[in-house]
Amino acid sequence: MLTIGKLGAATGVKVPTIRYYEQIGLLPEAERSGGNQRLYGPQARERLAFIRHARDLGFSLEAIRELSSLADQPSRPCAAADSIAKRQLQAVRLRIARLQALEQELQRMVVQCRHGTISDCRVIEVLGNHALCAHDHAPEPEVGSSDALPR
Amino acid sequence: MLTIGKLGAATGVKVPTIRYYEQIGLLPEAERSGGNQRLYGPQARERLAFIRHARDLGFSLEAIRELSSLADQPSRPCAAADSIAKRQLQAVRLRIARLQALEQELQRMVVQCRHGTISDCRVIEVLGNHALCAHDHAPEPEVGSSDALPR
DNA sequence: CTTAATCTCTCTAGCAACTAGAGGATCAAG
DNA sequence: CTTGATCCTCTAGTTGCTAGAGAGATTAAG
Numbered sequence A, B: 001m002l003t004i005g006k007l008g009a010a011t012g013v014k015v016p017t018i019r020y021y022e023q024i025g026l027l028p029e030a031e032r033s034g035g036n037q038r039l040y041g042p043q044a045r046e047r048l049a050f051i052r053h054a055r056d057l058g059f060s061l062e063a064i065r066e067l068s069s070l071a072d073q074p075s076r077p078c079a080a081a082d083s084i085a086k087r088q089l090q091a092v093r094l095r096i097a098r099l100q101a102l103e104q105e106l107q108r109m110v111v112q113c114r115h116g117t118i119s120d121c122r123v124i125e126v127l128g129n130h131a132l133c134a135h136d137h138a139p140e141p142e143v144g145s146s147d148a149l150p151r
Numbered sequence C: 001c002t003t004a005a006t007c008t009c010t011c012t013a014g015c016a017a018c019t020a021g022a023g024g025a026t027c028a029a030g
Numbered sequence D: 001c002t003t004g005a006t007c008c009t010c011t012a013g014t015t016g017c018t019a020g021a022g023a024g025a026t027t028a029a030g
Helices: A004-011 A015-023 A042-056 A061-071 A079-112 A122-128 B004-011 B015-023 B042-056 B061-071 B079-112 B122-128
Strands: A038-040 B038-040
Touching: A004 A015, A004 A038, A004 A042, A015 A042, A038 A042, A042 A061, A042 B122, A061 A079, A061 B122, A079 A122, A079 B079, A079 B122, A122 B042, A122 B061, A122 B079, B004 B015, B004 B038, B004 B042, B015 B042, B038 B042, B042 B061, B061 B079, B079 B122
Parallel strands: none
Antiparallel strands: none
16 A cells, blocks of 8 residues: 555655645545555555656646546447547647747747847837737637647 | 727636736736726737747746746846747657657557457556556656646 | 626635645554 | 654745726727
8 A cells, every 4th residue: 555655756746745645536535544544555656657647748637537438438439539639639730830830930930030139129029019020929819628738 | 998808808818817817916906996896008918928928838837937027127137038039849749759658558448349248348447457558658757847837 | 778688806715636735643663 | 762854734926917896098980
């Protein structure tokens, strides 16, 4: 049995985050020791590793909630899991495309800066005037429930 | 003079967001009409467009605060503005690289899914076992003050 | 001139996904 | 048996907004 600190060290999840996951019901309530401290077995460890990994891949906690309730029902078809992953893939691709547009724009700004005074700084100038932009870099449209990429 | 609603429509910023910017001191306090409603001139409009554009380019409000205080001092050297933009460019590039790793991994997961049952779903399996991953997709390290990319 | 519709005002509370800190209990090592 | 690390609960803060209540202002139509 692991204490919360060991579990955190083993999975790379911070201690308060583990308690937070329990609080929001993403992890089941842990067993307790005589002195009221949380104790975790290998099952809890696997579950947390699953969550951690999915977080690293950018899944929202909501998506992870779905995924892990699916994981608990091994005989059901996996179409749902598949579609959650596909949605996430789409969201990631969109985000990449958008960030690449930003990258272009920022690079242009930085390259054109003559390092003089603010009054003729290209960075400030471009920010003040969208018309000087080469590309469209509109804000991201919302995509399903797995919009935000974390950390 | 524009009311807050017209200003919002003109700049693409929502009304409560404008009030929020004023509240946190990113916009100066607006003039008021006889009936206590906010009124904006062209200066405020430019400032808000500047903020909006910088937000679209992923700058944090903190970075924007710096940038716009710089913009107010036209005779100072522009090295500071330049370096803020460079930091942002770096952060964006890092984020792109990381998202591309995620994209690879997600795609592998999705492609390998045989559309059977959960018990042999590749998506669930990979999430449960990081060792099945091709790449490292560690969480992003923090970069300066302009970490989060919004919207 | 009145009424109705549409702003606008302030204020509080909520979202994701944590993080930080206070103040106290418990545990393992020496 | 004491010290220091770890654990407990609880509240509040972070970023960048968004939503809603309840009240007042303004405008357009009739």
